Amino acid sequence: MSQSRELSDEQVGRELEKMMAFIKQEASEKAKEIRLKADEEASKEKSRLVQEGSDAIEADYEKKYKSLSQSQQIQRSQVANKTRLRILASQQQLIDDLFDETEKQLAGVSKDKGKYKTLLKGLVLESVERFGVPTLMVQARKEDAAAAAEAAAEAAKEYKSKTGKECKITHDESTCLGPDVYGGLVITSGKIAIDNTLAARLDELRTEALPDIREKLVGKNINRKFYD
């Protein structure tokens, strides 16, 4: 190092120092900016993600609650239906039992000969009026053959005296009704038949008599609107 160069060395040195300081300064400022922005970005990103996540969770659970409420409703209505059906089934069973008991007593009807004959005659008469046709056949159980023939004759007579019209009612001996009809008659005109057996008449009541039975057992139905 020569003496003549000392001053310019100092100058150079200072310039260098200045440049180095400048480089460092620039870097520090840039770094500071990057860090500041980084904090801001990170905070924003965190909020954004949390909000997104929360919204997704909310939507998810809203669906879950809704579906839960639906399945609860379905369950409630199923229980209600099941209950109603069970009660109806019980009612039906009780009514069936009642009719079965009644049926057992049908056998006793034909024992009172006098009343039975009157009944048979009435059944024939009713059928004559319903058919409106002058020729009819009457079917009966084996043991009722005689009573049936008699009823047919009596009915024809009464019909004539009431309406003046002739009618021919004969006992069809070729067909015998089974014992499970408990009595009564089947009246036919050609292919059409009116089933007036005791069993059939009771059967008709199985549906027809229900409102009446209900009333007798549990009293009037306050909700009923039609009484025709």
Add this chain to the structure above:
Amino acid sequence: MSQKTQGIQQLLEAERKAAEIVQSARDYRTTQLRAARDDAKKLIEDKKKEAEGKYNSYANQNSSGSKSAEQQAEKDVEDRVKAMTAALAKGKDPVIKDLLAAVVTVE
């Protein structure tokens, strides 16, 4: 070493250090973002657990409520069937009489 080259070396060294400073700031950014995502994830997990907990306790309450409703319905059915059976047993005789009368009566 000549002064020129020494100076240049010093400047290069300053540049190198400056680059380090900036890089360190960039690394900081990366770390912060990652931390933000991890934090967010954890917070969301916590919220989810909370929501799940609430939902489960609600569902349990309701299922026990509906069970007791079902039991009540069961009891109601039994009571009604008992009542019907009793009413029938009590009142059937006149009803049977009336039915038989209807069978044997022709208008």
